[in-house]
Amino acid sequence: MAKTKLHTLWNRYPAIKHELGSVISLIEDSINLEDSDVKKAIIGMVENGGKMLRPAYTLLMSSFYTDNREKMIGLAAAIETLHTASLIHDDIIDNAQTRRHQVSLQHQFGKDTAVYAGDYLFVIVFQLLSHYHNDLDNVKNNIGYLNNILRGELQQKASRYNYDMDITTYLQQIEGKTAELFILAATIGANDEGASQAFIKLAQDIGHNIGMAFQILDDILDYDESSQQIGKPTLEDLKQGVYSAPLIYAMNSHASDIIPVLKKQTAITNDEALIIDKLVRQYGVPKAKKLADDYTRAALNDIQKLPAHPAKQTLLKLTAQLLKRKV
Template structure:
C-alpha cells in the first residue's frame, strides 16, 4: 500500500503511517472474500490518512513512548473514518470514492451497511485493546454520537434554501471537525499528557477540522472533477448546500432559486450556472475568509505548544498550513 504523495514532504511520518495501514489490513478478517477485498482496496486507495497522522503527532507530546499503542489507536481512528465514509456513500447514493467504485455501487446498500458496521466493531476492538482507561472509549463513543448528529443535521437540511451559516457550521462541527478533535486529543491523552493539555489539543483539532471541511467545500467551486475525485457539484443536485452556496444565496436568491428547485433534475448546464453564480456572488471568497479564520486559530494554538526533541510542533505547523491553504 502506497502512501498519499502529501507525505513525501514528511519522511519522519512515513514509517508509522505505513504501519498504520498494515495494521488496518491485518485487522480485517472477514470471511466474505469479495467484501474483504473491497475494504482492503478502499483502505489502500490513497486516502490522505490525515486523522491518524495528527493522532501520531500529538502522541509525541506525552511521557509515554509506546509507539505500537500510538499506531494501533491511529489505525482505530482511520477505521472509524472509513466506516463513516462507507455509510456516507449509502446516504449520498455515491458511485465513486477515491476514484474507485464505492462498496454500495460494487455490491449493494445492505452489504455496504454491514461493511461499515464491521469497521466500527474493528475500531472499538483496537481501542479496547490499547487504551489505558475507559475515558478514551467514552470519548470515542461521544465523538461517534456527535458525528452522527452532524450527518443527521445535514440530512435534515437537504434542499433547505433557507439554511444559515450557523446551521452549516453546526453540521460540519459534528460531521468532520469532531473526528479531527478526537484524533488530536486521543493522541495527547493516551501518551500521558494532562487532561487540560488534551482539551487544548482537542480545540486545535476542531479548528483544523472546520477549516478542512470548508476548504473541501470550496474546492467544489474551484476545481474540475479530475482534481477532486468526485463529480463536481453532485452535492448540489442532492440538496447538500455548502458554505460558498449559502453565502451566495444570502446575496442573491432570485437567480439561484429556480436552478436549485429542480433538485435531482438539474442538468449539467444548471450546475455550471450555479458554479458560475457562486463565484460571481463572492460565495467562494467569503467561505475562504472563514476558513482562514479557523486556520489562524489552529496555527496560533499550535505555536503555543511546547517544543520537543521530535520537532513535532514544526511538523504540525507545516502540515496544517499546507493542508488548510491547499488549492486542489
C-alpha cells in the first residue's frame, strides 16, 4: 500500500479507498528514474496528492461493467498521472508558487525540473495505457480525449485578457480544460470491457456534467473563499487575465466599473482587485452558482439512470457531496 495518505473524504467509502491506495502504489512503482531532482519532484507531487476524484470515478463507473479490478486500477492510475502532469505544467505557465497548500513543484525545484517532471509523467501515462488497454484502437480513442484537453488549455491561453469574453466561450473552454478529463475517467475502460453504447453515452454525459460543475465551483471559490482554503492565491486568475464565470457575469452587469481597470496599462493593484472582488461576489457569484447547480442536477439525474448496483448509491452520495464543495 502506498505511503501517501488519502484524503479523509474516502474514510466514508472504504471499498474505493482501498482501490485508490492501489492506484497510488502503482503510480509510485511506475516512477523508474535514478535518484535525481526530477524523481524527488515527482514523488513529492504524488505524496501531496489531491482528492483522487478522477480515478475514483474511473473505479466506480467501471464497477457496472467489469470485475477486472487490476486493469481498472491501472487505467485509473493513468488518469491520475495525466491530471498530475497537467497541474505541473499549469503551475509553470501561471508561475504559481503554491499547489494543494504546498509550495508548487516549479517554485521549489525550478521550471526546468518541473518541465522534465511533467513530461516524464506523460510518458508514464502512455506506458499505463498501452499496458492496461486491450487493443490499440482504444488507446487511440483516449488520445482523442487528450487532444481535446490540450485544445481547452490552448483556448484558455488564447482568451487571456479578452474583455469581450462571454459565458458561451467560457463553457467551451472548460469543456476541454476540465470536463474532458472527467469524461475520460468515466469511460476509459468501457469499450475494452464491452459496455453497451447506451451505457458509454450515459457515462460521457455524467463525466461532462460533473466536470463542468466542478470547474465552475472551483472558479467561484477564487472569490468565495480565502486563498488558504482553496490552495492558491485569491484573484490570481484575474491578475493573469483568466476570466471565469463569476467575473464574466459581473462584467456583463457592471462593465463600466470593471473593464477600465482590466484594460489599464499598469498592473492591477490590490485595492482595485478588492473592488472588483466585491462586485463579483455580489453580482457574479450568485449567477455562477446557479449555472453550477444546473450542471449538478443534470449529473445527479444521469446517475439515477444507471442500472441498479451498489456503486450507484456511492456515486450519488459522492457527487452530491463533491458538487456542494463540502470536501
